[in-house]
Amino acid sequence: QGARRWVFSCDEQSADGRKRQYTLVSASDTPIVRHIKIKAAANPHDPAWDEYFESRWGKRMLVSAKGRAKLYRVWLKQGGRCCACLKPVTKDTPWHSRHIVKLSHGGTDAVANLEIYHLYCPRSVQFANVNDV
Template structure:
């Protein structure tokens, strides 16, 4: 099972780092927790994340007690567990630069369910192009690897919507549009993508979908 495997891996890491300072433990565990939680946030419940956090806390408490078997519990709690943004009993460590590092929690990761594709949606039908663009955009906004590509598209357009000519403001929403529709062989390369205001995007599809798909944005 996935959950026992992950907890076993964390336990092995704590054994490897049994003599390391707390901040190194935090630096080692944080990427593991974030990676596991982000990977499984589509299929697990918030209760599962809370259970993982509960188990991790007990592992770290035992780790700290083994390090200081002759110290009272209050001393251990004050040395290794603190408060952060309303969270209590958060494991922490302080590296040489003096900036305290806190352990992340799995339940800080938002649960994100996969949205089912509409049964009538056809990826080869130009009339459904905008629907699949919207689904793709939701995934891209969560994918940090797309940040540089989106920034390139944004700057190429001089930070303006190419349809209305108005600039994108900080609080504006935007859509991603394929210049040459994917139904006509268009790809996801930056040269085939433009950022549009949602209303401009809807108006564009309303005009072109009834005529010919893949009309280039001027």
């Protein structure tokens, strides 16, 4: 294991008699996750950049357990189907998430304001209900 010679651990015996060893996690066991820089020209208040920020937001959601849980609740709310074509959305099909009411227009990150659609569904279908909300 290289230069790692000391490991802090303890043994514990459970009520049913089984022994279990607990080990303190080393800082070197934590994976390094790099952040993606925001483009210099990007403006979160400009509607022209909405798609860029939605894409960044979706990628950030997939990294955290809380974000994945929220996306799962949105997927359940839609019955596991695309909001545009109503075909099933699976982990094998490319998909994207978006805010129904954009954040720049006063929308929130609540599950009720999110929807999931296939990446290749026609844009006219994806954004058909934007003015209706």
